[in-house]
Amino acid sequence: MANLLISGPISLATLRDTLIRLEDTIIFSLIERSQFAQNSSIYKPNIIKFADGFQGSFLEWFLLEVENVHAKVRRYQSPDEYPFTKTSTTPVLEPLDYPSHLHEQGKLINVNDEIKAIYLDFVVPRISKPGDDSNYGSSATRDIECLQALSRRIHYGKFVAESKFTDPKYQEKYIELIKNKDRDAIMELLTDSNVEKKLLDRVRTKCEIFGQDLSVSTQTQTQTQDPLSNTSSGLRVSSDTVVQLYRDYIIPLTKKVEVEYLLQRLD
Numbered sequence: 393m394a395n396l397l398i399s400g401p402i403s404l405a406t407l408r409d410t411l412i413r414l415e416d417t418i419i420f421s422l423i424e425r426s427q428f429a430q431n432s433s434i435y436k437p438n439i440i441k442f443a444d445g446f447q448g449s450f451l452e453w454f455l456l457e458v459e460n461v462h463a464k465v466r467r468y469q470s471p472d473e474y475p476f477t478k479t480s481t482t483p484v485l486e487p488l489d490y491p492s493h494l495h496e497q498g499k500l501i502n503v504n505d506e507i508k509a510i511y512l513d514f515v516v517p518r519i520s521k522p523g524d525d526s527n528y529g530s531s532a533t534r535d536i537e538c539l540q541a542l543s544r545r546i547h548y549g550k551f552v553a554e555s556k557f558t559d560p561k562y563q564e565k566y567i568e569l570i571k572n573k574d575r576d577a578i579m580e581l582l583t584d585s586n587v588e589k590k591l592l593d594r595v596r597t598k599c600e601i602f603g604q605d606l607s608v609s610t611q612t613q614t615q616t617q618d619p620l621s622n623t624s625s626g627l628r629v630s631s632d633t634v635v636q637l638y639r640d641y642i643i644p645l646t647k648k649v650e651v652e653y654l655l656q657r658l659d
């Protein structure tokens with residue numbers, strides 16, 4: 393795992409190891425959320441009334457509460473952590489002296505609104521059973537864990553971009569493309585299809601291993617549909633859904649962060 397408090401360049405290999413470890417965190421967080429019903433009331437504004445007058449959904453209210461507490465322990469001063477809300481709470485701990493791994497301008501990129509939309513529109517309906525089981529607090533707690541894991545993974549794209557930019561083999565090319573604001577060519581240069589393919593295969597295998605319910609016999613798991621499970625394979629989250637999430641949303645958004653970061657790299 394990359395230690396962001398240690399100065400000096402972070403190698404692409406170390407960053408890729410961090411992304412691989414985050415796959416585990418993401419898959420386990422999705423499995424945790426999948427045990428509760430969809431509970432769509434927690435995502436709709438003004439269904440739950442708040443004594444403090446907060447206007448918005450239960451999840452938005454809870455996110456603000458959680459982020460205010462986490463801001464107090466300086467979570468959002470870490471260059472790989474980005475808040476979903478406009479939390480402005482002052483930390484109770486003294487600021488840490490992070491070495492500057494990222495270019496100043498790039499630190500401001502935050503795609504959490506997009507991540508939240510993908511999570512609510514694509515992920516929740518696929519990993520949770522339809523309906524309402526009243527577990528609002530438990531569901532929102534798991535939602536926040538999923539959102540934070542996705543956000544950390546996707547914003548890691550900034551470190552990946554920095555590492556690719558500072559690689560002497562490519563720096564001149566990147567500088568030329570950045571000067572020409574050639575978004576498509578930057579995207580092509582930073583893309584590594586081999587790494588992406590291996591990732592999708594690995595994620596499928598991880599879902600198949602982590603998602604098994606060992607209290608059910610292997611034969612039952614593969615041959616019949618568990619009525620309590622939301623997948624026909626008996627896995628706790630569908631491997632197809634997680635692979636699709638990575639292929640269509642997580643990887644493209646990570647690459648978008650990389651491109652945005654690089655476009656500002658010379659400012």
Ligand SMILES: C=C(O[C@@H]1C=C(C(=O)O)C=C[C@H]1O)C(=O)O
Nearest residue numbers: 552582583584585587588643646
């Ligand atoms: C993150 C990287 O950049 C790109 C994005 C990837 C991803 O989001 O997993 C994988 C390979 C690259 O196309 C990388 O090169 O490791």
